[in-house]
Amino acid sequence: MRFYLKLAWRNIFRNRRRTFLTGLIIGIGLAAMIFVDAYIVGMKDSMISSATSSFLGQAQIHRQGFLDSQNVGLTISQPERVTEQLHGDPDVRAFTERTLSFGTISAPADIASVVIYGIAPETEKPLSKIDESMIDGSYLSADQNSSALIGQRLAERLGVAVGDRIVLTVSRAGSGELSQTLFRVGGIFNMHINELDSLTVFVTLKSAQSMLGIDGRVHEIAIRFRRSQYAVEQGTQFSQEYSSYGNVAETWQQLVPQLKYVLDMTNISIAVTVILVFAMIVFGIINTMFMALYERTFEFGVLRAVGTRPGRLRNLIVIEAGALAVYAVALGMILGAGIALLSSSTGLDLTGVELAGTTFTSRIYPVLNLRQFTLYPLLVFAFTCAVSLYPAGHASRMSVARALQRAL
Amino acid sequence: MTDRKDIVLTKGVKKDYRRDSVVVHAVQGIDLAIAKGEFTAIVGPSGSGKTTFLNLISGLDSPTEGDVWLNGEHISGMSGNQLSDFRRDNIGFIFQAYNLIPVLNVEENVEYVMMLQGVPAEERHRRVSRILSDVGLEGFNDRFPKAISGGQQQRVAIARAMVTRPALVLADEPTANLDSKTSESLLDMMRQLNRDTGMTFVFSTHDQRVIDKARRVIVLEDGVNVRDEIKE
Numbered sequence: 003m004r005f006y007l008k009l010a011w012r013n014i015f016r017n018r019r020r021t022f023l024t025g026l027i028i029g030i031g032l033a034a035m036i037f038v039d040a041y042i043v044g045m046k047d048s049m050i051s052s053a054t055s056s057f058l059g060q061a062q063i064h065r066q067g068f069l070d071s072q073n074v075g076l077t078i079s080q081p082e083r084v085t086e087q088l089h090g091d092p093d094v095r096a097f098t099e100r101t102l103s104f105g106t107i108s109a110p111a112d113i114a115s116v117v118i119y120g121i122a123p124e125t126e127k128p129l130s131k132i133d134e135s136m137i138d139g140s141y142l143s144a145d146q147n148s149s150a151l152i153g154q155r156l157a158e159r160l161g162v163a164v165g166d167r168i169v170l171t172v173s174r175a176g177s178g179e180l181s182q183t184l185f186r187v188g189g190i191f192n193m194h195i196n197e198l199d200s201l202t203v204f205v206t207l208k209s210a211q212s213m214l215g216i217d218g219r220v221h222e223i224a225i226r227f228r229r230s231q232y233a234v235e236q237g238t239q240f241s242q243e244y245s246s247y248g249n250v251a252e253t254w255q256q257l258v259p260q261l262k263y264v265l266d267m268t269n270i271s272i273a274v275t276v277i278l279v280f281a282m283i284v285f286g287i288i289n290t291m292f293m294a295l296y297e298r299t300f301e302f303g304v305l306r307a308v309g310t311r312p313g314r315l316r317n318l319i320v321i322e323a324g325a326l327a328v329y330a331v332a333l334g335m336i337l338g339a340g341i342a343l344l345s346s347s348t349g350l351d352l353t354g355v356e357l358a359g360t361t362f363t364s365r366i367y368p369v370l371n372l373r374q375f376t377l378y379p380l381l382v383f384a385f386t387c388a389v390s391l392y393p394a395g396h397a398s399r400m401s402v403a404r405a406l407q408r409a410l
Numbered sequence: 411m412t413d414r415k416d417i418v419l420t421k422g423v424k425k426d427y428r429r430d431s432v433v434v435h436a437v438q439g440i441d442l443a444i445a446k447g448e449f450t451a452i453v454g455p456s457g458s459g460k461t462t463f464l465n466l467i468s469g470l471d472s473p474t475e476g477d478v479w480l481n482g483e484h485i486s487g488m489s490g491n492q493l494s495d496f497r498r499d500n501i502g503f504i505f506q507a508y509n510l511i512p513v514l515n516v517e518e519n520v521e522y523v524m525m526l527q528g529v530p531a532e533e534r535h536r537r538v539s540r541i542l543s544d545v546g547l548e549g550f551n552d553r554f555p556k557a558i559s560g561g562q563q564q565r566v567a568i569a570r571a572m573v574t575r576p577a578l579v580l581a582d583e584p585t586a587n588l589d590s591k592t593s594e595s596l597l598d599m600m601r602q603l604n605r606d607t608g609m610t611f612v613f614s615t616h617d618q619r620v621i622d623k624a625r626r627v628i629v630l631e632d633g634v635n636v637r638d639e640i641k642e
Binding site for chain 1: 499
């Protein structure tokens with residue numbers, strides 16, 4: 003075996019230029035796989051982060067049926083027990099309570115339908131980016147019960163600025179009576195998410211509870227975990243633990259299913275890239291192997307004549323392909339890591355681009371991981387060896403007498 | 411089945427092959443016996459069937475009809491692996507050129523067949539040293555084929571063919587690409603090795619120098635043995 007390894011290694015460097023070019027083709031393929039994968043991982047992270055860190059949170063708890071009916075009377079059942087459990091959960095970094103209701107906003111110039119959130123300003127900060135997105139005025143504080151935050155697009159539509167008066171109208175829980183409350187615009191935000199910037203109003207939790215007639219009760223608890231992957235890895239367990247007392251706990255995959263579909267689609271893009279790269283590798287190897295085979299027909303004839311069994315000759319050619327793969331994989335890993343690292347300083351600017359209901363809020367940076375440098379190279383190596391079985395089988399079945407007649 | 415002294419025995423051996431839809435009768439029923447220790451030349455013009463006949467008696471090709479025995483074994487019905495093993499253990503080959511594996515050095519080229527036989531490294535090294543000394547290439551072990559002359563390459567091929575002490579050494583036009591002085595010296599060397607070891611040599615050639623040195627000359631024309639002459 004050692005002898006054949008030595009023979010194979012020397013053989014691949016017989017025609018250095020050809021070996022380099024073939025290695026380069028395979029290496030570029032592998033580098034492309036690593037690079038695309040690194041960007042897709044980066045894009046996934048960015049999409050999840052954009053979707054969950056702007057406002058959604060990584061998981062939410064609601065009363066059963068609330069999200070479907072939007073019935074403001076369906077507040078979270080036994081909220082003290084739920085919050086106590088969340089306080090004691092080591093996987094939970096932060097959580098915040100909210101009310102959620104549909105209503106209208108009236109200004110002297112116009113009126114619009116909006117979603118009104120009651121938020122606890124301090125506990126909201128680790129869950130969302132409202133405070134970081136203020137472009138005018140200031141973020142809420144717990145005692146500013148007559149202040150409201152509105153999105154930039156909504157402000158433009160209503161023609162209002164900070165300090166202007168607005169009236170929020172909601173339907174009260176239980177009776178369904180309309181309740182109108184006067185607020186002043188305390189701040190204008192731009193979160194680069196169309197839905198939030200044009201349709202959403204934030205007031206303090208206390209104001210919202212008072213308007214809705216649900217003192218002390220909330221509709222939603224948004225949660226952030228200590229690890230970003232927790233919702234992906236332990237989402238089911240979390241849902242089971244917190245879906246109690248008539249409440250339902252869901253992670254972002256259930257709350258934004260379209261995002262999950264897009265992320266699943268990215269796995270398909272990786273698969274397509276892998277297939278294309280492997281097609282390149284197939285043609286590269288078959289071409290090189292057949293060129294080498296025709297050049298070395300007489301030599302293979304000599305090897306067979308002096309007693310090399312057909313299977314051994316086939317193995318020798320497969321080992322040669324393996325040696326070529328090792329060379330190419332090394333080249334590909336260096337290229338792939340190099341390109342990804344070079345582009346990691348600039349990243350890809352998709353800020354503001356909306357995809358599957360998620361708006362990218364930051365640049366996408368490639369993320370290198372172990373799989374790209376273990377699984378893909380191993381796949382390339384195994385695939386190269388497997389593909390070489392075709393020319394190797396062809397060579398081993400060649401008539402010895404005919405091979406010896408063909409000296410190029 | 412064969413006389414114990416016969417290394418090669420053929421009975422009614424024929425070989426037809428197709429070339430562009432035309433059937434070529436390359437060998438047309440040759441009966442022949444070559445005894446142990448002979449130094450035989452198979453001669454004839456191009457296309458007379460010399461190489462085809464050599465391929466048939468060495469198991470590199472299978473006959474369309476007839477039987478071949480080599481060293482007492484009926485090789486016509488052997489499988490691919492059986493033939494490979496049989497050639498490895500019984501036949502040494504010398505071709506006209508491009509004989510050696512270019513990525514192996516002289517020692518590795520010579521020991522290759524012994525590796526296939528499973529001869530231990532120490533024994534291989536001992537035998538390689540001795541045979542390289544016999545063919546006048548002492549100290550050439552580490553050189554690669556491209557670093558030595560054509561004549562020296564043929565000596566290495568002879569060493570490789572003989573190092574396993576095969577029953578038969580087959581040489582197809584071994585002097586075709588060599589100058590006359592080198593050819594003469596190689597032929598003398600092979601003749602001497604034939605005398606010293608008793609190994610059987612069969613050449614396919616139309617080189618008059620080889621014919622002159624041979625003890626037996628078999629003449630083929632159009633795939634038929636037209637003359638068989640044993641010199642005194």
